[in-house]
Amino acid sequence: MSLTSRTRRLSAGLAVAALAFTTAGTASAVPAVSFAGSSSSASSATAASADGVLMNYVVNTKASLAHIRKVEAAVKAAGGTVVQSYWQIGVVIAQSTSADFRTKVLASDDVQSVGATRTAAVSEGPVGSAKASAKGLAAGEATVVPDPDEAKQWDMVQIKADQAHQLTDGSDRVLVGINDSGVDDTHPDLAPNFDAKDSVNCTGNGVPDTTPGGWRPTTSSHGTHVAGTVAAARNGVGIVGVAPGVRIASVKVVNDDGYIFPEYSICGFIWAAEHHMDVTNHSYFIDPWMFWCNDNGDQGAVQESVRRAVEFATKRGVLSVAAAGNSNYDLSNKTTDSSSPNDSTPVTRPINNGCLDMPTELPGVITVASTTQARAKSGFSNFGLNTIDVAAPGSGILSTLPGGGYGTLSGTSMASPHVAGVAALMKSAHPWWGPRDLAKALDRQADDTACPATPDPRCTGTTADNAFFGEGIADALDAVQRLW
Template identity: 70%
Template sequence: MSAGLAATALAVTALGATAASAVPAPLAAAAEPGPLMNYVVNTKASPGHIRKVENAVKAAGGTVLVSYRQIGVVVAQSTNVDFKAALKSGRDGREVQSVGATRTAAVTDGTTAAAASTMSGPAAEREVVGAPVPDPRENEQWDLTQIKADQAHAITDGSRRVLVGINDSGVDDTHPDLAPNFDAANSVNCTANGVADRTEGAWRQTTSAHGTHVAGTVAAARNGVGIVGVAPGVRIASVKVVNDDGYIFPEYAICGFIWSAERHMDVTNHSYFIDPYMFWCKDNGDQGAVQEAVRRAAAYSTDRGVLAVAASGNSNYDLANKTVDNSSPNDSTPTPRTIDNNCLDMPTELPHVLTVASTDKGGAKSSFSNFGLNKIDVAAPGRAILSTVPGGEYRTMSGTSMASPHVAGVAALAKSAHPWWGPLQIEAALRKQADDTACPAVIDARCTGTVQNNAFFGEGNVDALDAVKRGY
């Protein structure tokens, strides 16, 4: 998608006293275009303010990719190296509250690009992939037993009224365990500059099995084939927010949140962090503007009745005591930097996003799982989880990416049993119902807090059985 260029100027120099003696000077050279970049522009959430910002984008040599009147965010694209300054220079530019580039390297969406040298999102979460299991069975799913999903299924498998969005790398809807529960009408691809693409099959996976694996944990059907999901009776939709190089840029995530809200989803799973920064800092520049735009999108989704569940991350990092970030930005050259708690791992640290840590089969914190007192909400199994992968196969993967969909599935069961609950009620219930889990018996100074709420397990291991009890 091409961006506009600044208008060419014509200079006239008077060499004599009469008009006849004036000759045109050489045409001023047009500014060389810079790299193609995407931006989020924040303004007030009203049609009038959005319209003025759209005009300012065009006047600054940019193209409007998509506008979200609901939250006052415009996603724009430009090759103007002075785009941010030019955007604010005109009368309409006064409506701009903040503007920030969504990445540090040039945009390649929609073009043939070399694979990124540093992968992120699901790829960066370094899942441990085991050998395919040709004919797995429910009794191999220790994780379901650990969260009491097997007992919950005696009460309900979940309702067809409930829709869970798999915000990930795409889903293989032809998989025999996923096809019965897949909702194509509510699926979308957000990886072309954050513009929703509803083309048939655009929401399928292309380079990653990650989303298909997540989908199986949430809602693999009870159909006598393969495995069973935590909520095998609910519907799932694919909201593709991970591109073929493994990146989840802010405009993709924003598209996913807004889509999920407008399609009236009940729960969404987010097993990723938003690139290119592991932590987006609340500054007056690019990162602060992006943090605000994503925050608005997530808040809008919550307000529209969607509970977002997210992986805490796989860096064994204390989210409650941030000091350094050595891995950002991951789309160009990472530069070590000092950070503090105003820098957020998004979306997992956003308000009312349920943050999930990973546990092993024995119940211990997984070695890779991020942690943090009052940062982790609940914990769930995340190591060596058996689930679906493209091509009708099954295999194990490990990561907080695998823990989060367990909680999304339990949330879907809770919504099924209590259809009148909104996202805040489900969030509160899952936290309250979680099984208290103490810090390790062998003293680990990182595990601060109490049995009821600590840095490793939050308020405890998620409990599917309690989630479906109507007496709650």
């Protein structure tokens, strides 16, 4: 196993923002591992390809059915296969083993840009060959924990969720998508709020698969942990989520090797939009690049495709919340990246602020940094003035694990679902609000948090808005009390 592979498993068990795991009641250590990888030179035009190597591509065109049909024809004429088409955003996911596929497709006047979604061959094989795995956990395998652990949830106290719950636990009219590694819907703290009909597996080349159980975790506990923070039920068992009265759906975008490729993420955003989700949580970065640069051929095309997917979801009423990342990196002053592509050979390259950590830095996405129990910035958390929107607890967070268990994880992956939960409470209290209303309220209602008393030159800005905490620490009580 390569060092890159080992690192991505240690740094969350997938390309996510979680850093460490311990069983409930033990201390959570945070190893020195990165949230993401690096990539090749920003000036490099395209990913290498060769005849016989199966690659996936995004092909961008105008957002209309007519243009999509023409691009589909161009893909086929170039010897490729259409994997999935999104006429709503003008994106076609294509697959080909031809080294000159990109050149041939770009010859079409209807094609705006083309980009390979990976730098290595497609691991799941040709479209249609990958089947959803339902092995996860069968019903009845979860073990009920008899003693509630709500008193151990310091994180709920920090964001005032415990006070908010005195007013409301949230409404079951609100649906939150857990875009992650899968959710154990048999867990006693998650089953009461789980929505199977709106759950999906996107890890087969980005094609939505609704095979029952395909949304469950197979190699990672990450998504189940995130789900518990958002909406573990108030049922006298285990813990309580930020919004224990709302519904959750599993949108599986992390494959069994721990990768979230662009086509998976795009599938997840479009699925959420078309299934009327109110909030989605994205505790991951899109592989194989830590930062996708708009001045790079492949990366620029992919950045545009994912941007369109996020924009479409926002227009359809979905608020997207994402983890800032765990590299202790200044997202507002990017200089170098040295740990990606993580699906082949990482190299060091110069980058600039046109290179985005996706999806967290895309327009319309709420970027969440992590705090400790002492209300300080978590040592691993990324930061950045005018990049971080809000902060929330992320160090040593107790939540649900597959098989009916509980344990602690640390990372901005754990911070993000707190904010998704607050947004769900807010949507419950103000059902007429759309994503922009929710985003403004999250900023406005966050508790201002000053930079450290001991000066840290990285923490620029003011108490009201700074590089470490953005607008402040999310406030669940303010999210609901104005209604009552």
